[in-house]
Amino acid sequence: MALNGIDVPISPEPPEVMHIDLNGAFAMTEQQWRPHLRGRPVGVSNRVKVAGTERLADYSICITSSYEAKRQGIVIGTRQRDARLIDPSFVMVESDPAKYIHVHRKLKGIFQDYSPTAFMKSIDEGVIDFRGMRQLLKGRPLEDIGREIKQRVREEVGDYMTVNVGIGQNLWLAKVAAGLNKPNGLDVISADNLREVYGSLRLTDLPYIKRRNQVRLNMAGIRTPVDFLRAPYWVLFRQVFGSVLGHHWYFKLRGYETETWQDATRTAGRQYVLEHRTADPEQILALLHKASFKVSRKLRMAGLEARGLALGLRYRAASPDESFYSQRWRDRHKWPAPAHRPDELYNRAKWLFEHSPSGEVVTAFDLTAYGLAPIRQEQPALFVDEYTKKSQVQDAIDQLYDRYGELIVASADVAMSKNPMKDKVPFYSTKYFDIVGGA
Amino acid sequence: MFENLHDKVGVLATFSPQSKQSVYVRPYLMQWKGRRYKIDVMGGHHFAKRGQKRVLVCGFSSGSNDFTLEFDPETFEWTLVEVFYGS
Numbered sequence: 001m002a003l004n005g006i007d008v009p010i011s012p013e014p015p016e017v018m019h020i021d022l023n024g025a026f027a028m029t030e031q032q033w034r035p036h037l038r039g040r041p042v043g044v045s046n047r048v049k050v051a052g053t054e055r056l057a058d059y060s061i062c063i064t065s066s067y068e069a070k071r072q073g074i075v076i077g078t079r080q081r082d083a084r085l086i087d088p089s090f091v092m093v094e095s096d097p098a099k100y101i102h103v104h105r106k107l108k109g110i111f112q113d114y115s116p117t118a119f120m121k122s123i124d125e126g127v128i129d130f131r132g133m134r135q136l137l138k139g140r141p142l143e144d145i146g147r148e149i150k151q152r153v154r155e156e157v158g159d160y161m162t163v164n165v166g167i168g169q170n171l172w173l174a175k176v177a178a179g180l181n182k183p184n185g186l187d188v189i190s191a192d193n194l195r196e197v198y199g200s201l202r203l204t205d206l207p208y209i210k211r212r213n214q215v216r217l218n219m220a221g222i223r224t225p226v227d228f229l230r231a232p233y234w235v236l237f238r239q240v241f242g243s244v245l246g247h248h249w250y251f252k253l254r255g256y257e258t259e260t261w262q263d264a265t266r267t268a269g270r271q272y273v274l275e276h277r278t279a280d281p282e283q284i285l286a287l288l289h290k291a292s293f294k295v296s297r298k299l300r301m302a303g304l305e306a307r308g309l310a311l312g313l314r315y316r317a318a319s320p321d322e323s324f325y326s327q328r329w330r331d332r333h334k335w336p337a338p339a340h341r342p343d344e345l346y347n348r349a350k351w352l353f354e355h356s357p358s359g360e361v362v363t364a365f366d367l368t369a370y371g372l373a374p375i376r377q378e379q380p381a382l383f384v385d386e387y388t389k390k391s392q393v394q395d396a397i398d399q400l401y402d403r404y405g406e407l408i409v410a411s412a413d414v415a416m417s418k419n420p421m422k423d424k425v426p427f428y429s430t431k432y433f434d435i436v437g438g439a
Numbered sequence: 440m441f442e443n444l445h446d447k448v449g450v451l452a453t454f455s456p457q458s459k460q461s462v463y464v465r466p467y468l469m470q471w472k473g474r475r476y477k478i479d480v481m482g483g484h485h486f487a488k489r490g491q492k493r494v495l496v497c498g499f500s501s502g503s504n505d506f507t508l509e510f511d512p513e514t515f516e517w518t519l520v521e522v523f524y525g526s
Contacts, residue, residue: 033482033498034505036525091523093441098496102485158483405490 008233011169011255015190016130018142019166019174020111020149022103023183025124027066029103030093032158041069041090043083047275063095067183100124106157110149125178127171142167146186169255175207191255198225198253216240229253268298268306269368277316279361281353286413288353291367292346293407293414299369300398305340305376306369308332311352316361329356334371341394345369442522446471450508450517464495464510471519476501500525 022028026044031037043062058081065074065083074083074090083090104123111118111126118128130142137145146165153161166178167188180187180197189197203214206225220240222228228249237246248258270291278284288311299306310332331352339345349367400409407414449470455463464484469476482498482505495510507521 029483033507034523035480035482035498035500036503036505036523098487099483099485403491405488408490 008251008254008256010191010194012191013131013169013255015167015169015173015177015188016134016142017168017171017174018128018130018146019125019168019171019178020107020128020146020163021125021178022107023162023164024064024066024070025103026064026095026100027069027093028161029099029158030096031066032160033099034093035160037066037091037093038160039068040066041072041074041083041087042066043069043074043078043080043090043092044095045080045092046095060092062092103157103161107153107163110152110156114145114149127174129171143186143188150184150186170252170257171259172207172252173255176201179205179207194255195226195229198229201225203228225253266372267368267370268295268302268304268372269310269366270294270298271364271366273364274362277361277363279359281358282413284362284365285350285353286416287365288349288367289342289346289411290407290414291365292349293342293410295367295369296340296342296345297398297401297406299340299372300375300394303375304372305338305374306345306372307336307338308334308369308371309339309345309348309352310366310368310370311349311356312366312368313353313356313360313362314364315357316363327360331355332368332370338371338373338376340375341390343390440524442524444519444522446519448508448517448519450510452510452517464497466497466499466508466517469501469506469508469517469519476506496520 027042030042030044031040043065045057045060045062047057047060058079060080062069062074062076062078062080062083064076065078069075069083069087069090072087074086078086080092083092100123104120107124107126108118108120111120111128115128115130115133118126120126130137146167149165150163153163162184164178164182164184165186166174166176166180168174168177169190173189173194176197177187177189178185201224203209203217203223203225204211206228209217217223217228217240220231220235222231222235222240231240231250233247233250235246236250237243240246241249252258272287272291274287276283310330312328312330315327315329333348333352335348339348345367397409401407450466451468452464452466455465457463465481467478469478478499478501480500482500484495484497486493487496487509488494492511492513495512497508497510499506499508503525505523505525506519509518509520510516511518
């Protein structure tokens with residue numbers, strides 16, 4: 001091992017990476033749009049009422065909550081019923097992706113005014129990389145730019161909107177800095193205060209260190225971020241992570257860059273939690289068919305086709321605490337020929353589903369296309385074959401979707417399905433927004 | 440408490456050109472069910488797709504309630520789509 005016994009010092013590079021994230025993004029956006037929600041505990045859910053009724057769905061869960069709610073312990077995953085017991089003034093709002101996409105685009109526009117290399121990491125967080133751009137800044141401190149961005153967000157996105165700004169030597173440290181003083185913080189982590197910052201944090205305060213990684217680190221005697229920084233290279237590489245991840249952590253903690261931002265679309269998928277849980281294969285297949293339409297649409301809008309398809313199913317558990325004991329099944333397969341039409345994807349999903357355990361009550365599923373490549377431009381056939389005919393029909397259907405809305409034309413099983421499948425908020429990848437264009 | 444609606448309403452609004460391609464639309468007064476509601480605080484506005492159509496969605500407060508309006512730039516119609524009864 002080349003680095004055995006070598007103590008790599010903390011990077012002397014100045015902090016030039018800026019991470020900006022919106023505070024409680026969706027909840028704050030709802031508070032911005034509805035002034036009477038400001039200062040109140042608010043949660044955002046994908047489903048607030050039972051479909052087709054005015055009855056509140058007690059079991060719907062918060063996908064995000066406002067800071068007023070977080071202070072009372074109403075966090076991601078809290079059920080609507082429990083949140084109302086904690087605070088009767090709690091308000092659950094139905095998620096509105098169009099609104100969040102609007103805010104996302106506004107933020108992206110502001111960030112890109114400062115650097116052409118600015119990019120969005122997810123729907124509510126972005127990075128401006130100023131490395132190698134010192135001359136353009138003309139000696140202006142990054143804290144000053146951070147304050148200006150905060151002001152512009154208030155003026156251009158909404159007067160109630162606030163962001164956390166973190167400045168660090170690498171992407172990861174900038175994210176750590178952005179989380180130091182939430183909400184509305186502005187912090188810098190440099191070589192001078194790195195140890196001091198680590199000293200004020202717990203292991204799980206560090207981005208990407210959750211329970212499993214914490215247990216791994218604890219088993220090697222690493223209990224604090226300072227211990228993590230002091231840990232020798234070989235301990236992280238061999239003992240804790242047993243892979244190149246240990247190498248990355250060793251350098252990341254010292255301010256060296258280990259992350260690269262992947263811009264290419266690698267997967268396209270759809271997850272769904274069933275409103276009407278069922279063990280009936282016909283109903284589950286109808287939902288998979290609907291999901292195939294949605295995945296196909298994403299692929300076709302991006303001009304991609306997929307060779308691989310993965311299907312994951314979650315079953316109702318025998319235990320009352322479903323979140324902990326629910327059973328999962330997952331399988332995937334790569335076919336020699338790529339596919340992008342809904343009927344092709346559905347046939348593949350059906351094939352995967354036939355290999356799953358039968359008779360179980362399905363509560364949720366996910367369908368993910370992978371192994372993506374641009375749609376091949378086939379040489380037009382002299383005589384119209386079956387493939388060409390189907391592709392032409394699909395093009396016509398896409399035009400109908402563009403004009404009248406998604407799934408305006410669909411197969412009978414999809415149209416008859418009791419389970420609605422509304423558009424949801426994508427948490428991580430925001431490439432779909434760039435593909436579908438402006439709402 | 441929220442109420443979802445689809446009521447056509449009368450709105451007094453200004454249309455101010457922002458640039459060559461965009462106009463800032465700002466409602467000031469809404470008439471709904473014979474009553475006038477003065478817009479106290481503008482929340483936010485964004486565009487949403489209704490099929491191929493793009494509508495402008497505005498959120499604002501009046502008195503103790505929050506309202507959400509949709510403006511159809513093709514028909515110049517305003518529709519009240521949601522009320523949040525704040526008190």
